[in-house]
Amino acid sequence: KEKLFTYDQGLTSTALCESSITYIDGDQGILLHRGYPIDELALRKSYLDVAYLLLNGELPNTEELDAFKKEISSHYMVNEQFTRLFQGFRRDSHPMAVMCAASSALAAFYHDILEDSQKSRDKTAIRLLAKMPTLAAMCYKYSIGRPFMYPQNNLSYAGNFLYMMFATPCEPYVVNPVLERAMDRIFTLHADHEQNASTSSVRSVASSGPNPFACIAAGIASLWGPAHGGANEACIKMLEEIGTVDRIPEFIARAKDKNDPFRLMGFGHRVYKNYDPRAKVMRETCHEVLKELGVTTPLLEVAMELERIALSDPYFIERKLYPNVDFYSGIILQAIGIPTSMFTVIFALARTVGWIANWKEMCEESLKIVRPRQIYTGYTERHIDK
């Protein structure tokens, strides 16, 4: 008789690995990166501070941060041949499909210089952190038929990304410090999140030892889904479809209707059965950015009212459904000027450091290939008729 296995659908109560990078307490709504609470990091540190922390275990001092930033900016550019990669796509291709291809293309460019050493792994981390924003901005520029903009090494990480996204060769572009701070905070709030679907996909693919850039392509593919990173794009579309506060009850009813596949995008979480601590910072940032920009959007009013109603509705309360990281992020991204189609690309760009920190941690321990079993429900042995 086949050995019996424990069946844990979705592996929700199975530990894939040991890790010292990120800690989540879903019931308490706690998220720590190397012990630091996410709200402290998001409000008081930069994304590169947090990236350094995730990769190296400690926050950088001033000299370490300067050296880290300098090394990253010296790798911002991609090989000029990348411009030809984009020509192979229709202009209206989904940018996440293009990002999957671009990450695999990085694997092709850097395949023959990879070694199994700390130095090589650190270089891979720098290259990915540096080139993802460039590739993301190229996806956007290609989709709107505008020329690619070369990175500006003198700008901050977030500032350079905004420059590559929105500058044109025809006129000077000055980075708005409000948008730069909001963009940097969005990156930090998406940097890492324990063994979520995309990070555990990266670990699973990496466990057979392939090129790390190809492992990142697996993470991008997993993140794309609307149940995961694609929820930010789906959430803004939902808020736009609701449109006004008086239509909220109709959508709440649909979310509760078991015969209706509709779910409230940006609500619920596999681990958090409390308020996602990132959503709290995201909501504060929403108010801050819209106020500083002097813009209003009916979507924020709809989102706040939707949250208020859902949090007082017994259906959501008994299922411990709260807003997650994707609920408010889309409103900020829209205020920054990021098109909806690019929302999940922003998530992938920011999460790359989490994926690569997990990949590095795996490589530094014994690589055991991920090979789960199954509960077989098919035919017992049978034979072709004579």
Ligand code: SDX
């Ligand atoms: C991210 O894992 C991570 O860490 C991911 C992430 C990260 O940083 O990497 O945090 C990023 O992916 C956040 C989640 C983004 N996804 C969405 O916002 C999509 C909408 N959310 C749902 O699809 C859902 O909540 C999931 C996929 C996030 C979680 O799915 P589960 O684990 O199946 O949800 P559950 O077991 O908690 O559901 C319990 C009940 C069920 O109803 P019953 O069968 O008990 O009657 O709540 C219902 C679900 O149907 N439910 C919802 C709902 N989410 C769960 N009902 C309406 N709307 C929702 N959003």
